[in-house]
Amino acid sequence: MSSIQDVATLANVSAATASRALSRPDMVAQHTRERVLHAAQQLGYQPNMLARSLRQRETRTIGVIVTDILNHFHATLAKGVQDAADRHGYTAFLFNTDEDAGKERRALDTLRGHLPQGLIVVPTPHTRENLKLVPNLPIVELDRVTGNTGVTTVTVDNISGARAATAHLIGLGHTRIGMIVGKLDISTAVERHAGFQQAIAEAGLTYDPALVLPGQHREKDGREAALRLLSLPLHLRPTALFVGNNEMTVGAVLAARELGLSIPEDLSIVGFDDSRWAQTMTPPLTVVSQPAYELGVLACDHLIAQLGHIQSGRARASPARVQLPTELILRQSTAPPVCVPSV
């Protein structure tokens, strides 16, 4: 690893001049610059970011914390962030928390040691507390929100998405619609639940809490909840299910299959968040799809814009509240109910 001193020596200038030639080309005479550039090239010089960052007190680095990198949605968020960061000349360091408070704390501690200039986080119920580990760090909340005022949030319009999904089912003639909702300590779950309720109310139907079961967002939870809902006596059993996230939707579909219910004849299903398997399963699943990649990109763009403001000493812009629309994708997992309820 050659240092800037090596480059300087080779170019017959001081380290200071070599540094300037590389980072502030216009502060240096034309031909000195060329000599330095040539020397750097020849040595394959790459600045040591540790030293540079230490000196400049800025790392051009941001942290990204998602809760489950194995979930395609989160992987896509992360990719959007990384691609955008790259475009801005920043490096994004990715961490994964598995929704675990301890892992989140450790990720934040590690991150802190590397002095990121900002953080994009998919928050968990612990995040608000854990963020005290990194005071004064510009934060963007992605996909979910903690309710922290003063931070920028980049989310999807969950309420409208859930409402559209539910309204679609109602439009098909369903009146007993079940919902499998995430744990209500997460904003997306709360909002999707709210959208569901709104659609029910708007259609003049009665909201039946017995048809709304919570889960911890995992496939297994979706399966168990669906099993319970679908085992209700026929006249109480929902004829359609709206499932609040993609993992639980898998479980719900599996549960329907286990019970020998065919989709959509015996049961309509709408999932939240599109995926490969939703497209290839039989029948293809009607879903509320989310612009995951754009979400990641926007989160990063906003964070970096904010960093620019801070750096240039301008007043910190008031925090943005970015919200992207979802899209209801109609496929074959929804149809009118066959047996009209007869209470």
Add this chain to the structure above:
Amino acid sequence: MSSIQDVATLANVSAATASRALSRPDMVAQHTRERVLHAAQQLGYQPNMLARSLRQRETRTIGVIVTDILNHFHATLAKGVQDAADRHGYTAFLFNTDEDAGKERRALDTLRGHLPQGLIVVPTPHTRENLKLVPNLPIVELDRVTGNTGVTTVTVDNISGARAATAHLIGLGHTRIGMIVGKLDISTAVERHAGFQQAIAEAGLTYDPALVLPGQHREKDGREAALRLLSLPLHLRPTALFVGNNEMTVGAVLAARELGLSIPEDLSIVGFDDSRWAQTMTPPLTVVSQPAYELGVLACDHLIAQLGHIQSGRARASPARVQLPTELILRQSTAPPVCVPSV
């Protein structure tokens, strides 16, 4: 951000002592240690890794480069690596190349600036050239190999996996078996192709090159290749397909559906690499599954062991060649051919 000097001042010791109290507790008197620890705690002190790494000339950081973080297999590799790195007290920085030479170069350059102590890479055809950007960096090749001698490789036994898949099809009675193989500049594609050929030969069948079509590993390529193979005249058309990676398998399944072929009656399919959609599609897909997470963990464990050797000045251990078995998971996408070939 408090520095070690702040801690030292608060504890009434020198910075050096504070440093020792934190990193080498036994070099310091019991009660000084306590004072320092207390002060550190009180200030929420977190060492500045940039400064520490600069001074110690070791970052306890490794790089991870995968080709497609959106592919569940690669995401799982990355997670395995990160989890293992974490256990060893290392931080893994993840980059994504999309199989693109330029992105790979940029990732390596960025990485280099951050002085990783080692690199785990899923190599592409460009990697061998690009690795010149990071001379002397300990490397572990993951999933694929470049043929570089002297580097540790952690892979799966692709030959046996492909052979088992093909033998399974042959055992069911298939004699015209098509293969959709990846580009042959990637070791996994070459090996899976070899395994396919071996099984054909071992069964005394004739290898028909016309039934083997290459693709670029994308869904679209799988679809196009399958469309071509399945459009052959009935007596030439393969009754079974072995597809060399998971993305292309999606395409192949879609192609079969487009042509109205039902699986497994009209066409048996075996894919390489298991996935959510392979399990939930109809019928569930027979696949060769790979222990992706363990692969990632092993790659990291080996790399870090190697770093230990280097650091302790021991002779660099000869590079390991780790190879994990695959598993053929029989599901419902394979069955005996209905119409026995009549050439």
Add this chain to the structure above:
DNA sequence: TTGAAAGCGCTAACAC
């Protein structure tokens, strides 16, 4: 336009 010198935060070498 360039060089000399200082210092970012940390730890290792060397006193004492």
Add this chain to the structure above:
DNA sequence: GTGTTAGCGCTTTCAA
């Protein structure tokens, strides 16, 4: 067992 000093590689005053 602890303090002093030096220096990792870089950039940024400050002088010339």
